[in-house]
Amino acid sequence: MNERDRHNRSVMLQRIKTYWLVGVLQESLHGAEIIDLAMAYRPSAVQNHQLQVQSVAAGFAYGESFDQPLPLGTPIVDVYDEAGGTLLIMGEPGAGKTTTLLQLVSQLLERAELDESKPIPVVFGLASWPEGQPLGTWMVNALSNNYEVPRQLGQIWLQNGVLLPLLDGLDEVDVERREACAQAINQFRRTRPSLATAVTCRSRDYEALTTDLMLAQAVVLQPLSMDQIDDYLASVGKRLAGLRAALQTDGTLRELAESPLMLSIMTLAYYRMPENAAISLGERGMGRQMLFEVYVERMARYRDGDKLYAPSDTTRWLSWLAAEMYKHNQTLFFLEGLQPSWLKRPLQRSFVKRLQRLLGGIIGAVGVGAGLLGLLLSGWDVLVIGGLIGLVTVVITAIFGIIPPFRPIKWRQVETVEAVGWSWPWSLLGGSLGALGGMVVGGLALWLSGLLHVAENVPWMLLLPVLGAGLLVLDRALLQNDMKIRTQPGEGINHSRLNSVRVGVVTGVLTAVVLTLSLVVANFLEISFQWGELLPFLLGTAVYLGVIGGLMHGGLAVLQHRQLVKLLHQDGLVPDDYVQFLDYAAERSLLRKVGGGYMFVHALLLDYFRDLDIDV
Structure with a gap:
């Protein structure tokens, strides 16, 4: 393993630890101990020939739904090892499936940190799987979107067994796609039978499938016992004595508390009440929906910071976010993931028009600026040329969605540029093609200048091949490179902004230097030209390419994101300080x-907000 591979592996390990262990597992405990969940084997839930043989030998008819209880406190990593690294984790909603999976991540991550030969455990939320796409292709895309792993690197890692996929939430896939998703998992298992894999799913949703997963073993998480509930509340503190008493007398509340999620919600909602507040958690008839209402209302009013949003605004904004995440099959939301498709349809058209006007203004200003400089130095003909170049560029950008001479603009897709690298093979190829194209354009420019008697003393056949080579080198050689750790909200936008400035400044300066050197060579070769005519061209080209280089390497994403958030705010869907609000909700x-x-604390809470009847 070379130094670059070791760096990328280290970044990925740290990213998994930050995202899932610090960001989710530790936060979900709120200072309490992890509850040892009771588990039971359910071998009939999976396709495993060896288990079939063992079941028949034990006197069971394979396919019968029988559970084999495990000793309380059995580590999930021991169950995983016993299953040979392929395991299905089942349970009721809120039973602790994701928490159990993250406990497994913790143990596997520790192994990977100590031994470079061990694979890196990576959590994938199955909700975003699109029907018809091979699971491996989807994983590579998810690595890029959620973990900022370049697609080429992700593909290599997956092929070489560097990653250990942990697939969370088969039940969160739309019911119309769920069967196909199970089949895609099995197809992936057939192509990579030696690759360790774990999957989580709600018991009822899995049992409704006709396709059993090709895994070695399945375990079912059991409801909490009253002793476990009481021990957990005791570990949190004396302040929950009232809740413990309510659970003893209220059977409905006690039944809800058998779910680790519901118990956690009761604990937080109760714990953050004022000391002298009346207890309402133990009221008769309180179900899950009502418990969520109490929880959200109390959390939204909880004061422990300087900024307080109105509970109605908090509920409305989170309801919109939940609906959009569900609509776009996301369980993890990044600020960089905001796309124009999240806007209402009329606003999508407004977004494109605003962006076109903004880019047109920027590009047109560069052309006119170069022309005005030419007017000062050389006369009206250079002003006309500069203005025409700017006008043509604006028209091409507006009509065809292309910033000459670069790639087409994706008006309705925000693509951040968070890491920039350099490719020498692509630079050589781009330079050769650019120089060839520049010679063709240079010949055309030479003919037109003679025909129109404008800028006849410009060495077009020298400048334009050099310029063309530089253009395609810039366009082709700058690539997304090594992984970087994204730990702060909006960091991808900030990286894009920084890369935009870097690429823009470097491009502009290098363009000016290269063109100046070309003119020095022309002077050495005794090619006649006038510096006054060429200076506006030189400076205008340098500024134009600097601006375009910056836009295409992060600047465009920043402008798109800014316009997008502005429109969402004007429509009342997000506050103007969105990151502060998301932190507030966290x-x-x-x-x-x-x-x-960010992610909702549980899929059930996302469902609650999504189903709220709020006009957003």
Whole structure:
């Protein structure tokens, strides 16, 4: 393993630890101990020929739904090892499936940190899987979108067994796609039978499938016992004595508390009440929906910071976020993931028009500026040329969505540029093609200048091949490179802004230097030209390419993101200080911070907000 591979591996390990162990597992405990969940084997839930043989030998008819209880306190990593690294984790909603999976991540991550030959455990939320896409392809895309792993590197890692995929939430896939998703998992298992894999799913949703997963073993998480509930509340503190008493007398509340999620929600909602507040958690008939209402209302009103949003605004904004995450099959939200498709349809058209006007203004200003400089130095003909170049560029950008001479603009897709690297093979190829194209354009420019008697003393056949080579080198050689750790919200946008400035400044300066050197060579070769005519061209080209280089390497994403958030705010869907609000919601345990992103504390809470009848 070379130094670069070791660096990328180290970054990925740290990212998994930050995202899932610090950001989710530790935050979900709120200072309490992890509850040892009771588990039972359910071998009939998976396709495993060896288990079939063992079941028949034991006197069971394979396919019968029988559970084999495990000793309380059995570590999930022991169950995983016993299953040979392929395991299905089942349970009821809120039973602790994701928490159990993250406990497994913790143990596997520790192994990977100590031994470079061990694979890196990576959590994938299955909700975003699109029907018809091979699971491996989807994983590579998810690595890029959620973990900022370059697609080429992600593909290599997956092929070489560097990653250990942990697939969370088969039940969170739309019911119309769920069967196909299970089949895609099995197809992936057939192509990579030696690759360790774990999957989580709600018991009822899995049992409704006709496709059993090709895994070695399945375990079912059991409801909490009253002793476990009481021990957990005792570990949190004396302040929950009232809740413990309510659970003893209220059977409905006690039944809800058998779910680790519901117990956690009761604990937080109760713990953050004022000391002298009346207890309402133990009221008769309180179900899950009502418990969520109490939880959200109390968390939204909980004061422990300087900024307080109105509970109605908090609920409305989170309801919109939950609906959009569900619509776009996301369980993890990054600020960088905001796309124009999240806007209402009329606003999507407004977004494109605003962006076109903004880019047109920027590009047109560069052309006119170069022309005005030419007017000062050489006369009206250079002003006309500069203005025409700017006008043509604006028209091409507006009509065809292309910034000459670069790639087409993706008006409706925000693509951040968070890391920039250099490719020498692509630079050589781009330089050769650019020089060839520049010679063709240079010949055309030479003919037109003679025909129109404008800028006849410009060495077009020298300048334009050099310029063309530089253009395609810039366009082709700058690539997304090594991984960087994203730990703060909006960090991808900030990286894009920084890369935009860097690329823009370097491009502009290098363009000016290279063109100046070309003119020095022309002077050495005794090619006649006038510096006054060429200076506006030189400076205008340097500024134009600097601006375009910056836009295409992060600047465009920054402009798109700014316009997008502005439109969402004007429509009342997000506050103007969105990151502060998301942090506020995370402080109140409505969201969780996962690295530089956010997720709802549980899929059930996302469902609750999504189903609220709020006009957003």
